[in-house]
Amino acid sequence: MSDAKSLEIILNRLQKDFKDKPIPTLIFDRGVISEENLELLNSYKLKYIVACRPCDESDFIPDFQNGEFNIMRGGGDSKENKVEILLKEKNDELFLLCKSEGRKSKETSMRNNREKKLEEKLINLSNQIQNGRENNPVNIVRRIGRLHESYSSVAKYYKIMYQHREFSYNIPSEYENKLSKRLKNSLKKLEEKAKNNTISFPMIKKKLSELEQKYQVDYSKINIHIKEPVLTWHTIDELEEKERELDGNYLLRTNRTDLKQFEIWNLYIMLTRVENAFQDLKSHPGLRPNYHQKELRVEGHINISILSYHLLHSIEYTLRQNGDHSRWSTIKRLLSTHNYSTIQLPTINGTVINVRKAGLPEAIHMDIYKKLGVDYTDLPVRKTLA
Numbered sequence: 001m002s003d004a005k006s007l008e009i010i011l012n013r014l015q016k017d018f019k020d021k022p023i024p025t026l027i028f029d030r031g032v033i034s035e036e037n038l039e040l041l042n043s044y045k046l047k048y049i050v051a052c053r054p055c056d057e058s059d060f061i062p063d064f065q066n067g068e069f070n071i072m073r074g075g076g077d078s079k080e081n082k083v084e085i086l087l088k089e090k091n092d093e094l095f096l097l098c099k100s101e102g103r104k105s106k107e108t109s110m111r112n113n114r115e116k117k118l119e120e121k122l123i124n125l126s127n128q129i130q131n132g133r134e135n136n137p138v139n140i141v142r143r144i145g146r147l148h149e150s151y152s153s154v155a156k157y158y159k160i161m162y163q164h165r166e167f168s169y170n171i172p173s174e175y176e177n178k179l180s181k182r183l184k185n186s187l188k189k190l191e192e193k194a195k196n197n198t199i200s201f202p203m204i205k206k207k208l209s210e211l212e213q214k215y216q217v218d219y220s221k222i223n224i225h226i227k228e229p230v231l232t233w234h235t236i237d238e239l240e241e242k243e244r245e246l247d248g249n250y251l252l253r254t255n256r257t258d259l260k261q262f263e264i265w266n267l268y269i270m271l272t273r274v275e276n277a278f279q280d281l282k283s284h285p286g287l288r289p290n291y292h293q294k295e296l297r298v299e300g301h302i303n304i305s306i307l308s309y310h311l312l313h314s315i316e317y318t319l320r321q322n323g324d325h326s327r328w329s330t331i332k333r334l335l336s337t338h339n340y341s342t343i344q345l346p347t348i349n350g351t352v353i354n355v356r357k358a359g360l361p362e363a364i365h366m367d368i369y370k371k372l373g374v375d376y377t378d379l380p381v382r383k384t385l386a
């Protein structure tokens with residue numbers, strides 16, 4: 001939310017809802033972090049924790065490189081995902097510097113993909129220029145500008161240069177009146193077309209080749225200057241290295257000077273859990289799609305989805321209390337390989353005994369069951385006769 005007016009509407013609503021009660025600390029992602037919005041939050045005397053924009057991290061590069069960070073575990077789905085944090089104070093605010101290995105791997109992969117796509121676009125544009133499909137320098141510069149906008153995250157450390165084609169000729173004074181008038185007229189028209197960008201570079205070369213074959217003697221006495229159009233690009237190593245050093249780093253900003261670094265980080269992580277909760281609610285418990293038409297059935301579908309989410313959240317919370325920060329999607333995938341099987345035992349009188357029994361759990365299953373307090377050694381066995 002970058003619009004200050006939208007934020008002001010929300011803050012007024014919060015004051016109305018909480019009335020005389022204190023409003024809790026507000027946690028925002030990068031979208032709200034502008035000086036105008038922070039001034040608005042301060043004018044309402046509210047406490048906040050916000051994630052800074054990437055450009056703000058550059059002020060703390062020496063601290064990110066040389067600071068003594070404390071290690072936090074459980075920064076994501078993987079237990080091995082390590083997050084390092086360091087608290088710095090500046091202008092009566094606290095800035096929490098965070099370095100995440102999982103985030104670094106993700107951002108590096110995204111950066112490499114963006115660079116690959118940008119270079120593919122540049123190669124395509126270069127081929128069009130060489131083939132004569134694009135010969136207007138104004139259009140070429142505009143297309144380069146659009147690439148800068150579309151791939152701004154990586155294009156800022158790319159230097160892209162375009163050199164327009166050159167074509168001119170000079171007839172020595174001693175041959176001015178001795179050359180074929182048709183040749184001179186043809187060269188003049190060709191030069192005008194080149195200046196007006198109504199002819200491509202390959203076509204210029206083709207026309208010159210035809211004139212050279214047709215007027216070999218006269219053509220050899222003319223000084224022809226021709227230079228093909230060139231689109232070149234390369235990375236500015238210093239800027240690219242500076243950007244890559246920030247991969248996996250993020251910065252939290254708060255006016256809660258009473259908090260310790262671990263408390264700030266844990267409060268901010270709550271925002272991620274809320275976002276995951278909405279995603280889980282819409283996917284795993286099946287809140288969407290809702291195919292019911294009658295209002296009563298729609299309400300029943302929503303109630304069942306919410307009940308299933310409470311169960312989902314309870315499982316995640318229990319695991320988190322036991323040091324496992326896996327999300328439901330990970331838990332579901334791991335436990336999906338431990339199933340019940342039905343054993344059928346036919347008898348001589350025609351009756352079939354069906355025994356429904358769980359398989360033997362593997363080590364990964366046992367670890368999750370122990371953390372959840374599930375007795376996997378005495379899972380129920382059902383017998384039915386058919």
